Amino acid sequence: MGATLLGRQTSFAGVNHPGQQLRLPLDWDGSPLVLNETNLEIWPGQTTSGLAINGLLPGPTIRLSKGDVFTAQIQNQLDSEEAVLHWHGLLSPAEYDGHPNQKVAPGESYNVAVPIVQDPSMCWYHAHTHDLTGSQVYRGLAGLFLIEDRERDEALGLPTGIHDIPLVVRDWKSNASYELNYAPSMFEHMWGYLGDTALVNGTPDAWLPVDQGVWRFRVLNGCNARVLRLGFSDSRSFRVIGSDGGLFSSLESVQSLDLGPGQRVEILVSFDGLSVGTSTILRSLAFPIAAPGGGPAGPRQGDPLDLITFHVDTSGGSTAIPSTLPALELTDPDKSIRTRTFALSRASGEHTINGLTYQMSRIDYQVTSGNVEIWEFVNQTQDYHPMHSHAAFFHVISRNGNPTTQPFDQGWHDTVLVYPGETVQVAISFGPRPGLFLMHCHNLEHERQMMQNFEVVTPETPELEIQRAGDEVVVSWPSPSEDWQLQISSDLRTWETINSEPSIAGDLFEWREASTTSRRFYRLSRIPTSI
Ligand SMILES: [Cu+2]
Known part of the structure; x- marks a missing residue:
């Protein structure tokens, strides 16, 4: 029986309610990130075997700021499985x-050493072990990675x-008797491994005490395959203020929005009223x-699912x-040098x-850093494909040929939900981090097949010519x-650095x-790119 502390609770208010008060994953303290198989007390009095990072499910929350360098040792202490962690949303050098x-x-x-070069954003980390990603993430190998700027947030109000x-x-x-067993059927390999119960920050039947003010919630869809249509039981509207790559420039009001696996959304919710x-x-x-969207008798895509109750x-x-x-x-699509089309289909039971x-x-393709490209995802299936690129943020420019008007398509994303039968175009540009990266579907039952390697290459350094002209050097x-x-x-x-044009x-x-x-001495140096 492992009564592991799975997180602190908010100190706010003191009324008790049915279910479990929302846990907040503990913050990472800089110690090695240790992956192991362990017993967790997710449900009171019940032992659940799962995979933990530093004993936590989800793993510890990593909080850093732009300009920091994320240095960590990752220790694989799993019994028999290989493992590697991907920093989803971080603009990381290829080797880490x-x-x-x-x-x-x-x-x-x-060990990893990742310079944080991007603006504040809600990233996460998860296992990316080939053929095991779905299994390891489902059993617990995931956590939050927040790039923060509290002063900026306070200044913005x-x-x-x-x-x-x-x-x-x-x-x-929940039919698996408090176990986080991963055993997809053939049907679930096709459509995804869906559950019928939600865990929020690892908390079942979660509730949070709130006041009547405005709250900022940063929501990660950490499901293997479930598309979340986020909304409230009383149909209250909320503001969409950001996504994978940070804040949007406006605060649009919606009553629901769709969040695909791997995507993040930041919302403002007022409990006024x-x-x-x-x-x-x-x-x-x-x-x-x-x-x-599920096994013949199991949970299905589109089934309603309660996530968390807010008690005023x-x-x-x-x-x-x-x-x-x-x-x-945002990246200007008019500067695009090419359109790359990715047809998403299923043939002979394989996701391609x-x-x-x-x-x-x-290596499926190469992109040159600095170039703008249009990536076009053509969904030829009846399923949802949340398409994710490593190493860059993009912005969504059209759905089915029409400029998108969805509030959640604003701003920077690293994952876009491509609906059944839909064609989605995004404008993307890579920074100066050469090497091998991945583009894939973030339905983790599709990921092992519906994935491509691409290589970011850097343009040749232009040649400098140095001449004397009178008493000047040109x-x-x-x-x-x-x-x-x-x-x-x-x-x-x-x-x-010479800053004059x-x-x-x-x-x-x-x-x-x-x-x-x-x-x-004179030389050319690549201009550091933050996005
Ligand atoms: Cu997919």
Whole structure:
């Protein structure tokens, strides 16, 4: 019997309610991330065997800021399974991204050092072990990774502190007697392994005491395959303020939104208007499907599912909502140099992209960092495919050829839900992190086949030409290379970046300075990209 502490509880209010008060995953303390098989007390008095990270399910919440470097040791202490963790949403160098070829054997460990170069956003981490991702994530190998800027949030007027709550949602099969067993049938390999009960931050029958103010909830769909149609039991509307890549630029009001596996959404919910002693339930609303979405007798895609009950135990609370959010500069689809089409289909019981199932050793395509591309996902099936790219954020530009008007399609995403029969276009551009990455469906029963390797390559460094013209030095280089900045050094050790814009001379960029008698060295350095 392992009565493991699975998280702290909010200190807010003190009224008791049926079910379990929402747990908040403990924050990561910098110690090694240890993956092991353990007994957990998820249901009071019941022992559940599952996979834990540092004894927790979900794993500890990693909180860092832009400019930090995430350094950690990952220890695989599973009994017999290889494992590797992927930092979903982090713009990580390829060698630490958690590609399945980076898996380590039981008893082994590895280190990562990922510079945090992106704006605040809600990321997560999960197992990405080839052929085992669905099984390991279902049994518990996942956690939150928050890139935060509390000062910015306070300046924007967003709820912080106890009014800013992460909700890691996943489903679970309750007919398995308190076990997190993963045993998909052939049917579930096709449509996904769906549960009939929700765990929120690992809490069954979760509830949270709230006041009548505005709350910020950051919701992760951590289900293997279930699409969540988020909405409230009293049909209250809520504001959509962000997704995978951080805040949107506006706060649109909706009564429901669809969140595919792997996707995150940040919402503002006001409990103003609910009197003390009443409650409302955040649930996944029922929705019709074209095809069966579960086993013949099991849970199905589109079934309603209660996630968490909010009990208004306290009066008052701040009802302020920011009127606007900072503008975003999204990738310009007009700068696209090509359209890449990915046909998502199923043939002979296999999930394919452009007719192919995943092969670890095959590189399916190359993209050049800095280029803008349109990626077009063509869903030729009756199922949902949440398509995820590592190493970049994109923005959704059209659905079925029409510019998208869905509030949740704003802003930056790393995963987009492609509905049955739908064609979705996104504009994507990769930063200066070369190497091997993955693009795949985040239905984790599809992922092992519906996945491709791609390689990010960097353009050749343009050649510098250095000439003396009278008492000036003229440094020039080919001009369409806007990703590069000129740097100067006198000792080849420290380099000073020239921040003034170079002038354009024909098809060259040109920069001049007065010649000196001291030694001067010049080089081009890639401009760091944050998105
Ligand atoms: Cu899929």
